[in-house]
Amino acid sequence: MKNICLQTRRTELLNALDGQTAIIPAGLPVSRNFPANQYPFRASSHFLHCVGLNLPGAILVLDDQGACLYVQRPDADDALWHGARPTVREWSQALDIKTGYLDELVYHPKSMVLPAMDGQSNALLSAELNRPISGGRNDPVDDPLAQAMVASRLCHDQWAIDQLSRAAQVTAEAHELARDRLHAGLSCQAVWAAMLSYFQDHGMSYAYNPIITPAGEVLHQHDLRAQLRTGDMVLLDVGAETESGYAADVTRTWPVGQTMSPTQSAIHAVVSAAHKAAIELIKPGVEYRAIHRQACLTLVRGLCDLGLLIGNPMDLVEDNMHTLFFPHGVGHLLGLDVHDMEDLGDRAGYAPGRRRSELFGWSFLRLDRPLEHGMLVTVEPGFYQVDDLKRRFLNHPYKAQFVNWSELDAYSDVRGVRIEDDILVTADGWCNLSAPADDARMVKR
Amino acid sequence: MKNICLQTRRTELLNALDGQTAIIPAGLPVSRNFPANQYPFRASSHFLHCVGLNLPGAILVLDDQGACLYVQRPDADDALWHGARPTVREWSQALDIKTGYLDELVYHPKSMVLPAMDGQSNALLSAELNRPISGGRNDPVDDPLAQAMVASRLCHDQWAIDQLSRAAQVTAEAHELARDRLHAGLSCQAVWAAMLSYFQDHGMSYAYNPIITPAGEVLHQHDLRAQLRTGDMVLLDVGAETESGYAADVTRTWPVGQTMSPTQSAIHAVVSAAHKAAIELIKPGVEYRAIHRQACLTLVRGLCDLGLLIGNPMDLVEDNMHTLFFPHGVGHLLGLDVHDMEDLGDRAGYAPGRRRSELFGWSFLRLDRPLEHGMLVTVEPGFYQVDDLKRRFLNHPYKAQFVNWSELDAYSDVRGVRIEDDILVTADGWCNLSAPADDARMVKR
Numbered sequence: 110m111k112n113i114c115l116q117t118r119r120t121e122l123l124n125a126l127d128g129q130t131a132i133i134p135a136g137l138p139v140s141r142n143f144p145a146n147q148y149p150f151r152a153s154s155h156f157l158h159c160v161g162l163n164l165p166g167a168i169l170v171l172d173d174q175g176a177c178l179y180v181q182r183p184d185a186d187d188a189l190w191h192g193a194r195p196t197v198r199e200w201s202q203a204l205d206i207k208t209g210y211l212d213e214l215v216y217h218p219k220s221m222v223l224p225a226m227d228g229q230s231n232a233l234l235s236a237e238l239n240r241p242i243s244g245g246r247n248d249p250v251d252d253p254l255a256q257a258m259v260a261s262r263l264c265h266d267q268w269a270i271d272q273l274s275r276a277a278q279v280t281a282e283a284h285e286l287a288r289d290r291l292h293a294g295l296s297c298q299a300v301w302a303a304m305l306s307y308f309q310d311h312g313m314s315y316a317y318n319p320i321i322t323p324a325g326e327v328l329h330q331h332d333l334r335a336q337l338r339t340g341d342m343v344l345l346d347v348g349a350e351t352e353s354g355y356a357a358d359v360t361r362t363w364p365v366g367q368t369m370s371p372t373q374s375a376i377h378a379v380v381s382a383a384h385k386a387a388i389e390l391i392k393p394g395v396e397y398r399a400i401h402r403q404a405c406l407t408l409v410r411g412l413c414d415l416g417l418l419i420g421n422p423m424d425l426v427e428d429n430m431h432t433l434f435f436p437h438g439v440g441h442l443l444g445l446d447v448h449d450m451e452d453l454g455d456r457a458g459y460a461p462g463r464r465r466s467e468l469f470g471w472s473f474l475r476l477d478r479p480l481e482h483g484m485l486v487t488v489e490p491g492f493y494q495v496d497d498l499k500r501r502f503l504n505h506p507y508k509a510q511f512v513n514w515s516e517l518d519a520y521s522d523v524r525g526v527r528i529e530d531d532i533l534v535t536a537d538g539w540c541n542l543s544a545p546a547d548d549a550r551m552v553k554r
Numbered sequence: 555m556k557n558i559c560l561q562t563r564r565t566e567l568l569n570a571l572d573g574q575t576a577i578i579p580a581g582l583p584v585s586r587n588f589p590a591n592q593y594p595f596r597a598s599s600h601f602l603h604c605v606g607l608n609l610p611g612a613i614l615v616l617d618d619q620g621a622c623l624y625v626q627r628p629d630a631d632d633a634l635w636h637g638a639r640p641t642v643r644e645w646s647q648a649l650d651i652k653t654g655y656l657d658e659l660v661y662h663p664k665s666m667v668l669p670a671m672d673g674q675s676n677a678l679l680s681a682e683l684n685r686p687i688s689g690g691r692n693d694p695v696d697d698p699l700a701q702a703m704v705a706s707r708l709c710h711d712q713w714a715i716d717q718l719s720r721a722a723q724v725t726a727e728a729h730e731l732a733r734d735r736l737h738a739g740l741s742c743q744a745v746w747a748a749m750l751s752y753f754q755d756h757g758m759s760y761a762y763n764p765i766i767t768p769a770g771e772v773l774h775q776h777d778l779r780a781q782l783r784t785g786d787m788v789l790l791d792v793g794a795e796t797e798s799g800y801a802a803d804v805t806r807t808w809p810v811g812q813t814m815s816p817t818q819s820a821i822h823a824v825v826s827a828a829h830k831a832a833i834e835l836i837k838p839g840v841e842y843r844a845i846h847r848q849a850c851l852t853l854v855r856g857l858c859d860l861g862l863l864i865g866n867p868m869d870l871v872e873d874n875m876h877t878l879f880f881p882h883g884v885g886h887l888l889g890l891d892v893h894d895m896e897d898l899g900d901r902a903g904y905a906p907g908r909r910r911s912e913l914f915g916w917s918f919l920r921l922d923r924p925l926e927h928g929m930l931v932t933v934e935p936g937f938y939q940v941d942d943l944k945r946r947f948l949n950h951p952y953k954a955q956f957v958n959w960s961e962l963d964a965y966s967d968v969r970g971v972r973i974e975d976d977i978l979v980t981a982d983g984w985c986n987l988s989a990p991a992d993d994a995r996m997v998k999r
Contacts, residue, residue, distance in 0.1 A: 139584050140671040143897040148593045188942035192772040226585040228673030302754035309747035327637040452588040497633035
């Protein structure tokens, strides 16, 4: 695979490093219940961004000599157990990159490292570099390298957009397949089986553990054991991942048996309006937090129209009343990671100098940057009835007055609704990568 | 789930520990590409053996106070993000075990630990116990505890047998489903999608990364990208795992399009005869290495009959000639791990005082113990044409003479054949858990 985009990425990173040495390990397979029984290997996203292949144990080095990919040396047992491994020469020709074997790699003590997510890789590198390599969310990483990587991955090139479009399309198709199958008595596990099978038939895997649940109000409900019942609304947050690691992230909320109750239908329409209004605001230069605010405002306006909230919508958003029903952020960056570059903390999601708000709801916003051409973001407003949150608002001396609590009781068959699409920021607007192919909203402007 | 078998296991382990303290952690979820994006959690098999549930982060302590399960304390965010967690009181009632929160756990400095497979859990425990906790294949573990666990897990109780039977049956059914679908143009990935979907529809996951390949001679060929072609034999080594962690491990080799060539059919019959002869020897007291030898001998006899090997079958096995076509061991222990307790090295597979042979072929035998009532073992003879091995034998001054090399050329359409079933050692014979339900070989004696 001679991929000109990968070469360009490496060259630009090299230039940004200004002569310093960077180590970008793919990582090692992670053991499940015993050493030889491993989870399916998935290379570090930083490595995939530069090399495009899941090569266990490989390390990319960028230094004043250029880019060099170090791979495991084939050993005598390979033929019997794993099949013959390519030689460095074969790798070099296939990937158009300088290559070497890992045992030839000499570590520069001042190298910067972007750790992989597995502890074993980091421990090995720590030992070889003779200094700690961290990998956790709040750990310090080598900042100039992290910043260079954020700059390189923030806006997607053509190859990435092709991959992300394929992931989003296959994901949208799997959601439609699931919608047509929902019926009482089906388990959420069986819905997942059908969707995963569709991904695999298209040569893809999944980007994150799925949420498929009638209990949509539990935001990270990964338990798939529930059986669907007539009257349920099912929230499906499921995304494919291409072989090269690119993710989709799509949510739909559908009724079991294809008919919503009037209350379910009303709330679904409100969330859909918020989703549409937020997307339509997207273009380069617009602040993502304005997208979030637009979703909040449209949602609150709809809930006022239904008589569930009482007051002026702008004031209600100012008072953070939307968080009663919509506590999370409206979306995030999407790319090789479903929350792209979240391993680097908020370096990617937040513009330099910005920090997360401490205000409930806004504190969960994962993205606060002006949008740029080539960014891919999710837009995913929702409506949830979380008992714990309702209690907090009901008992709040000021906030309780803005809710028509008796009217809300009539909506008890709406537990959680979310609608999420993958929106590419184009030169002068947006393109919905996860819309059905015949949907007029696919390309705007 | 009040499970009397789990209680008995804990009590017997407690008795075996003779007042010493044992720590058995479930382990923590392992990150995939960023901290919040994790592989599906699977608890340590030692923990599952004693508790039966996949409880992330939980720790079982066995000491002179009895058994106590420590679980994560619910926090304020649970209701919103994960749903309400059970309290210790609820866990205690559900599992009929003494419980506490992890932050109440006081570590005994001399505790013995059975590490989980993830580095993070071990690092946390190391820090708390103030001594290194290892987890690798060759690392020392706390031996009295490891030996007690081997004794507890080696022969399966009724609940384990029920679980293992379900896993084996669903696996056998998935293999038949795959067999009926194999056709030219299908990808191995699509075959896997169908089998995994069948597991998931039955509330199960998979016990190990599947092997589904026309290149059956590569023993651990996990690449699923190949497309099936007319004339291929497909080797499928695929097993389900129940929700409580019990594994199946079944291999079938089938032709694309349901007709084998005469050469494929002849070799398949030889492997099948070896499989059958090996199984029929199984009963308590028999050495597993005799099962292995029986498979080798039957295989060699069949290959002599086909004119591929030349000589007396007993002498050929003595000369290790079977390893040209059958280099691996005939099977291994099966239970919560597909290679049961392989995280403890050869403690489980090899009787005390025994060590692996250094002889090629025999060195890969994972089990060398007298069989006991309640053990579950795989029986999986095979025939492979590995170019590298053939070269070694062809160039061997003594061994080359025993092979009819020109006759062997006629068998080039047989790359790899393996047949594997999961055989329970009964009181006076065996029971094939993975045989089709209507197969007369299901129960012997």
